[in-house]
Amino acid sequence: MRAGKATPAGVRGPLGRATRTFRGRWEGPRVTIVVAVSDSETRRVTPCLKSIRGQQHRNLDVLVVPYGAAAGALEGAREQAAEDWRIRIAPPAADLASAWNSGAARARNGYVMFARGGDDLATSAIERLVTVLEETGSAMAVGRIEPPLSLNASVESPFEAAHLTEIRGTTLAASPVAITDLGVGNRMFRRSFWVDSGLRFDADDEQGLELALASYAAAPSFDLLRDAAYIPSGRREGVSVGAVRDVLSELGDWLDEHAATQRSVAALNLPDVLDWWLWGTLDAAIQPFLGDVERASAEQWTRLREVVDELVASGGESAWAALRADSRIKLWLVREDKRQELEDYVGARLFERSNRPTEVRGGVVLAHLPYFEDPAVGVPLSSYEMREAETPLWAVLYRIGWVAPERIELRGFARIEHLDLGADTQVSGWLVEHGTGERLELDVERYADPRANLFEGSRYQDYAEGAFTATVDTTALAARAAERGGDTAWSVELEVRAHGVTRRGAVSEIDDRASAAMVETGHLGDRLVGGARIGLRGRSASRFHLLAAPGSWPQLVEADVVGTTVRGTLDPGSDQLSEVRAVDQVGVVARARCVAAAGGHTSFALELSRPRPADPPRRLRLVGVTTSGAEVRVAWPAAAPQWLAEGAGPVALSRSETGDVDVVDALGTLVVEDVALTSGALEVTARWLGPTPARYDVRLGRRRVTVDGQVAGPVAGQEGALRITFPTRWDEWGLGETRLPVGSYRFRVEFGPQAAPHEGRALVGEALLDRLLDFQVEDGFRMRASRSGREAGVILLPPLTDDDRGQLAQARLQEWYQACDLPLDDSAVYLQAYTGNTATDSQLAIHHELRRTHPELTIHWGVVDGASVVPEGGTPVLMHSREWYRVMATARYLCLNIDPDRWFALRPGQQMLQTFHGYPAKSMGIRMWEGKGYTARRIDLELKRTSGDWSMILTPAPEMDEHYRREYRYDGVIHHEGYPRDDVLVSPDAERIREETRARLGIAPGQRAVLYAPTWRDDLATNWRRAEAVLHLDVEAASRKLGKDYVLLMRGHRFHGRSATPEGDAQLVDVTHYPEINDLILASDAAVLDYSSLRFDFALTGRPMVFLVPDLATYTGGVRGFLYPFEESAPGPLVDTPDQVIALLRNLDGVQQEYADAMKTFHDRYNYLQDGRSAQKVVKAFFG
Structure with a gap:
């Protein structure tokens, strides 16, 4: 039993806390995250804590500190703490600053971070911050704040400028741009620095600006990272989706805060820092007020103009020239007292985000923003200039491959942001040596690929001509390492030239879907080339580089497996080997004596224990032991594939992430080599890494969908390969076959006894890894292979072609439509x-x-x-x-x-x-x-x-x-x-549809079916078409209490996310994806509803309804509200608790009788025209 993870919820927390002694088994230092929570973010606390729990860095101490009114927030926090012993609930504090301070005081060794309960941590944020701090020894690391997906227009993040490049071991004087990021949640402090510097939050500094500034000033050195670390959700309890802040109402407070911060910055006596702070204020911080100008009173407009004049004068010409074009134009309109024009400008840009057409004149990029060359308004042409900071080089690597030991290919897309690329675009590349800056030119081939526009593309610019393949000559790296007599590291630098504009820079992104993200895995493991070990390091763009280390290592020549014996031949190189060992993290697992073989080689026969199918697969390192007793790595054959001795026994040999030899358990491991769509099926070519199991099943599944694979036999010309076909049609509800739902699918392998099968694995083969972004459009799908780690899967999408996908393609189609x-x-x-x-x-x-x-x-x-x-x-x-x-x-x-x-x-x-x-x-x-x-x-x-x-x-x-x-x-x-939608509910076919649907759902005669259909909550939505489900009724618990005479039909709103899967003996059917709601209405004997308009439809059946509305006051007063009083249009009991619901469902006949008069009144008022002929009437009226 894994205490703290798999134990029942009631004992999970206490048992887990008893296992804290196992914390030391986790790698890396402890990180304390102080999460301050209050009831202003009640329903955001759980997502926040889940984002922390899901971090790859596992050694965490999560301190939840409530402040103010926090009863609702603590409920979610306690649920999370019951599931994860790393979460502790601290005593309450008076305010946000006190909560963070008290949490920091409870932090132990390692590092400390601070978060608000309504926000999230970016994926891998903690691991990335820890890694950098461990490498640099800095006092603090500052990651990028990732703006949340917003439904409303907003300026670009005010924190971006400090994170355009990674800067390590710097100071505020050396990197004054850091002052533009005064965020708190994106900082990781070394705890010793926090204590020694005496840093504390102040209740009067609600945003933490002074704390952030003080931390910069106090830090002997800090690191600025390009990677996202913190995501402020911008959502608070009771605030509806799409709500727009009245920003100008905050102008007075902002001005006071701004003045105080400016004084603090000026007191540092670092002129460059003050200049950067003024730039950040003009380019970002003040922009929301300009965007809200329509609300401004005459006094606010006057004050805004005064502040803008003061800031522009303080910043001078250099600050003005460095501003983004959008900021410059709006500020100019303010200074010229052109309020109406500014309002028009903001309205025109409301849904454009950063998209805009551009042109190049004389090597200068000009943005075609409102009033461009409009003499009536007179905005200077210089205000439309987009400098290099706005039009930088952007480049992504999506495929990296060793095409030979002497050659690595880097494939990607490069562009100049906001600049259309033509056929005359030039892409160049270099390797730049760390330390010396020496450059080695890369062989770069440029070509057109429309997929370039799918990587954070634009509505106006075509980047297809920026596709490239850069080839690295690894022999040159080996030669340079030999000259240096030591390790050398090389970064990739690219340059794009287009329309007389040149931009140069580092790789911006590593696409995590394809082979480029397999750096530091066996697929891209090191190779021995010309007396050096050549490798790739860094899975993120900011860390990506090549490494060349001169030296000599023993190297595997050949190997096979017989039973559980690994036999192999080594080229010992300059070492004399006495034995070979298989080792794990604990110690030596097996050893074998080395025997001299022909050609100066050494042979060995290593006997391993037989792996047990039920155990997690082992990965053992193969090391050689010299005659002096030193352990040395054994390198993988330079030109060999990923695995050796496939299909020979229960273990196989594999290339490690460092290019050495690993021995891996192979039982139940399927290697997927190819996937292809055919008519009605997905054909998979695969092979077993170990012996073919006597019995096995391979399935393809996601969420509610699972289809079984059928083995079609061996593949001609491919020894050991088999073909497995998966149907791409299914019949979920007995309504006829349809295509499988689109989405991400994973292969699942089971092998061994039918009664107690073992879980296997399906891994992505080497050749398939290099094709993970290659799509096939066939059979009503757009399909590509995918991976999660090394696990294989496929992604099925709507069958749009490359010409129809992405912002640019859609914008062009919309332009065609409009013309x-x-x-x-x-x-x-x-x-x-x-x-x-x-x-x-x-x-x-x-x-x-x-x-x-x-x-x-x-x-x-x-x-x-x-x-x-x-x-x-x-x-x-x-x-x-x-x-x-x-x-x-x-x-x-x-x-x-x-x-x-x-x-x-x-x-x-x-x-x-x-x-x-x-x-x-x-x-x-x-x-x-x-x-x-x-x-x-x-x-x-x-x-x-x-x-x-x-x-x-x-x-x-x-x-x-x-x-x-x-x-x-x-x-x-x-x-x-x-409404035509309701015709069928009162039609002669209603009873037939009821009986057919009940049979389809497995509802037995005599069972009472209850439809539970809660509506979405605007304040939980993440966009206009998605929201977390609110389940005031625990349907599983309710089903068990009601017994087998009842069946609950759980129907989520079309905007709700995934529904939970029922467990145990609950009589529960998830009908969220059932295609026709009227079938469910007719099949049901009662309904449990809240605010959904479904009550008007269901009432036509004459069957009882129960309204579970514990949040009626909140929903009415702030979340959404009604056109007329809800109580007048709810012909059934209004209750607050699940127990009340269950009691009423046990007495449905009584409920129906009690509310018979209310139901009649309801029909007479709302449904009196639903006669079954509404479709006939509207068709005659509209179509004639």
């Missing part, structure tokens, strides 16, 4: 339900009615991928494809139940029917947008993209029309005769 002059097709209808996952809602009912009454029409359905099924008579069209844009541009009739994308505009002659997707009840339109803090200008933009395109809308009854007239300022046609 399209093709004639409208009067017989074409475009239907789309939600985001195209399935054909449902009112669109489905309209489809069937059109087939009945208008067979002359061609009905197109927008589908998000090949797994989406459309009804008979419908033609699927893949959304975001070239054909989809054509249909959208030429179809006479369009019918959707959600808003189209912002680029969409109805063409003359087109007709748009907006059906919506639920009864109007929640706050919407202007009321909702105002609640989110949108300005009048932003609301106008939202109205333009919604009601501005409506030709006709549906409402369920005339009484609901007013909400759309008011909230969307809509004065067009409204059809108000019920």
Whole structure:
């Protein structure tokens, strides 16, 4: 039993704390993370702690310190502490500063960091910070703050400038740019430095700016990293998705804080530091206030102008010239008192982020931003200049391979940011020696590859011509190491020339999906070349380099395996070997005497114990022992593949990350060599690393999907290879075959006895590793092989071609759409339900009615991928494809139940029917947008993209029309005769559908089915179409309490993430992905709901509903709100606890009887027009 990890939740924490003595087995120093929590971030605490628990550096001490009101936050923290003994709950503190200070005082040896309970740590952040501090001995390391994904426009991170390059062992005087990053959560302090320097947080310094500044001043040296370390979520409890801060309301406080910080910076008496701080203030810190100018009062506008004038004057010409073009333009408009123009500028850039067209004149990059060369406004042309800091070189390596011992190929994409690359683009490269700066030119081939635009691409610039292959001559590195008489390290430097602009720099990114991320693994392990060991180091761009170490090592010549005996021949080099050992982290596992062999070689026969299938696979290092007793590494044959002695026995030999020989357990290990799509199947070519198991299963799976592989036999011409086929079709619900859902899949291997199988592995073969970014579009999918570590998998995506993927391709298709002059097709209808996952809602009912009454029409359905099924008579069209844009541009009739994308505009002659997707009840339109803090200008933009395109809308009854007239300022046609989506609920087919669905879901006659369908919460959303699920009802516990006479149907909102998998004897079916909600409504005997409009649909069955609404006051008052009182439209009991729900479900007949009058009143008020003929009526009204 792994105490603290696999034990039951109730004892996990206490038992885990008793195992703290095992902490010493973890590598690396202890890191204390002080997490201050309060109820302002209650539901963000768990994600925060999970981001810490998931860090690769395991030796952590997580101190959760509550402050202020924190009861809700502590609930989530305690749950996490029960699962992970590294989390401790400290006594409460009065405020944030006190919480951090008290946590720091409890920290022990090692390092210390500080976090807010609502934020996250970036993946691998702690490992990266620790690694650098251990290497440099600095007092502090500062990683990059990663801005969270925001639904609103924002300026670029004010912290970026300090992290453009990695700087080690520096000071504030030597690197004054550091002053632009005064963040706290991205800092790791050496604890001894924290104590000795007397650093403390101050309650009056809420942002920690003074603390950050003091730490720079006190540190003898610090490190600035390019890697992301901290992600401030920007989310707080009760704040709805998309809410916009009233930034200008904070102007007074910011000015006071700014003045205090400026005095502190000036007191350092470091002029360059003050200049950089002023630059950061102008380029980033003040920009949110300029972006919020529409809200400014006359007094605020005047004050803002005064502050800008003061800052620009203080910064001088040099600071002004160094600003980003966007910042320069806005500041100029402020100084010239052009408020209206600034408001227009901000509005025009609202959804562009950093995208902008550019041109080059005389070697200068000019941004085509608003008012470019507009004499009426008069912004100087110099304000549009984008200097090198805005248009740097950016380069990614995605494939690295040893094509021969003497040659390494580096494949990647390079570009000048914001600059379109033409066919005359030049890419050059060098290796630069550490210490001397000496350069070795690389052989670089440049070519075009459209995949370059998929790497953080642009809407306006084409980077395809920046693809390159750089070849490293490793013999030159070996020769240089021999000349130096010691190790040499080399970094890669690239240069791009385009349109008279030249940019040079280091590699910016290592793509972690393909072979470039296999640095420091066996795949790219060291090779012996010309008397030196040549290797690659550093999996991140900032650490990536090549290493050449002169010397001589014993080298494996050949080897085989017989049973558990490893036999091999070594070239001992300059050493005389007496024995060979297999060792692990503890000590010697096996040893064998060396015997002289022909040609000066040495042979050995190493007997190992037989691996047990149930044990984790071993990896043993093979070392030679010299006659003097020293252990030396045994190098892998330079030209040999990744593995030797495959299929011969239960162990095999493998190249290690350092290019030496490892012995690995091979039982149940499948090596995947190739994957390919065929019609209806995925064909996999693989081989066993060890002996072929007598019985085995290979499956392909993700989340709710698992398909079994069928062994089709050996592969002709490939000894030991077998072909396994996996179907790419499945029938999840008994509704007919569909394609598999898109997503990331993993191969899973089981072998051994059927009753008690062992878990095996499926690894990515060497050849496949070099093709991990090569896509195949076939059979309704876009597919590529993938890896997680070395584990093999595949990724299935919608079948978009390279020409249709990425920001640039989509922008060009949208431009084509907007300029399209093709004639409208009067017989074409475009239907789309939600985001195209399935054909449902009112669109489905309209489809069937059109087939009945208008067979002359061609009905197109927008589908998000090949797994989406459309009804008979419908033609699927893949959304975001070239054909989809054509249909959208030429179809006479369009019918959707959600808003189209912002680029969409109805063409003359087109007709748009907006059906919506639920009864109007929640706050919407202007009321909702105002609640989110949108300005009048932003609301106008939202109205333009919604009601501005409506030709006709549906409402369920005339009484609901007013909400759309008011909230969307809509004065067009409204059809108000019920919802087509509900026709089937009152149709003669309802009983048949009920019985068929119950049988399909395995609901037995006599069992009562209860539909649980909580809605999403705006304040938990991460974007407009995704949110964490809120489960006030523990469905597994409720199911067990209700017993086998009940079946719970768990239906997550379409925006919810993955649902939990039920365990044990719970009578529970997860129907989140069931394609038709009406089937579930009809199959159910009762429903447990909250604020979802599903209550209006379910009520048509006449069956009872229970409303679990413990957060009604919060939801009404701040999270979303309602158009009319919720209580008046909820014909059932409103309860707060799961126990109340269970009691009511045990008495459904009583509930139905008690609320019979309320249900009748409800129908008379809301559903009186749902007569089963709504689709017929709307089709006649809209299509004629």
